[in-house]
Amino acid sequence: MAEKMLIDARGSFCPGPLMELIAKLKSGEVGDEFEVLSSDKGSAKDIPEWVDKAGHEIVESREDKGVWHITVRKKR
Amino acid sequence: MASNKISIVVVSGSRERLQMAAMMASVGAVSGNDVTVFLSMNALMYFLKESSETAPAEGQVGVMIAEKNVPPFKQLFQQAAELGDAKIYPCSMAMDLLGAEADELDPYLQEPWGLTKFLSHAADAQVWSF
Numbered sequence: 001m002a003e004k005m006l007i008d009a010r011g012s013f014c015p016g017p018l019m020e021l022i023a024k025l026k027s028g029e030v031g032d033e034f035e036v037l038s039s040d041k042g043s044a045k046d047i048p049e050w051v052d053k054a055g056h057e058i059v060e061s062r063e064d065k066g067v068w069h070i071t072v073r074k075k076r
Numbered sequence: 077m078a079s080n081k082i083s084i085v086v087v088s089g090s091r092e093r094l095q096m097a098a099m100m101a102s103v104g105a106v107s108g109n110d111v112t113v114f115l116s117m118n119a120l121m122y123f124l125k126e127s128s129e130t131a132p133a134e135g136q137v138g139v140m141i142a143e144k145n146v147p148p149f150k151q152l153f154q155q156a157a158e159l160g161d162a163k164i165y166p167c168s169m170a171m172d173l174l175g176a177e178a179d180e181l182d183p184y185l186q187e188p189w190g191l192t193k194f195l196s197h198a199a200d201a202q203v204w205s206f
Contacts, residue, residue: 015103016147019155022106026159046103053107 002031010067014042018050021072025056028074033059035071044068081110081201083194088206089118091131091138091149097206098152105160112201113153114194115185116167119206121174122150123166123182150182157184165189 007024009017017038024034038044047070048058059071082104086097097113105111115123122129131149133139156162166181168188178187189197 011145013144013146015099015152016145019102019106019147019152019159022159023155050103050107 002029002033004033004035004071007034007036009043010037010039012038012043013040014046016040017043018047021047022050025072025074030074030076032074033071034074035069038068038070039066040068044070047072079108079110082112083198083201083203084111084113085194085203085205086113086115086119087117089121089131090134091141092134093206094119094122094131094149095138095141095146095152097204098149098156100204101162101164102152102156102160105156105162107160109160110201111156111160111162112194112197113156113162113164114167114189115164116170120166120170120176123153123185124174124176124180125182126180154182154184165194167191167194 005024007020009020017036017040021034021036048061051058051072056075057073059073061070084097084101101111101113121127153164157164163186165186166188168190171188
């Protein structure tokens with residue numbers, strides 16, 4: 001059963017949120033989803049770039065009151 | 077994933093330069109690149125296990141790095157090694173100057189390298205220096 005995990009990286013600066021996501025992705029299963037919360041604009045750009053390169057999937061990316069919610073599905 | 081060879085030479089002991097080198101090493105390594113870091117001169121002492129040295133800021137951004145929630149450069153180097161399989165080598169000359177042995181360094185560092193070894197490894201790599 002795929003799980004969804006919340007990674008609250010608000011307040012952390014680049015590349016903190018990305019590294020937190022990668023650490024969690026590594027220990028997850030294929031199909032699991034990870035929602036990263038980030039207040040860092042650089043990370044909002046850099047995380048989708050990394051996800052694309054690494055062959056995972058962006059399920060959703062949206063901003064709400066200065067916080068980006070980026071949901072990633074582990075594909076491999 | 078891209079797979080380039082990236083060699084990063086760090087000789088500065090300033091906070092901004094160590095931070096930028098650590099950012100490149102960690103993001104480079106977790107993006108599938110073959111990352112090698114060579115720590116020499118003023119950069120090496122921060123990686124002694126018993127070091128309590130704080131890297132001095134060069135300017136305003138360096139001061140802000142310490143005040144805000146920026147991942148510390150040593151944490152990023154460790155993540156480069158553990159999450160991205162970056163290889164971080166202390167320079168044997170700097171080790172000799174500091175009078176340090178390999179077991180006195182942080183455990184995510186490799187065995188010391190001399191310059192000849194680093195140069196031959198870096199011959200076909202992107203080389204970044206800080």
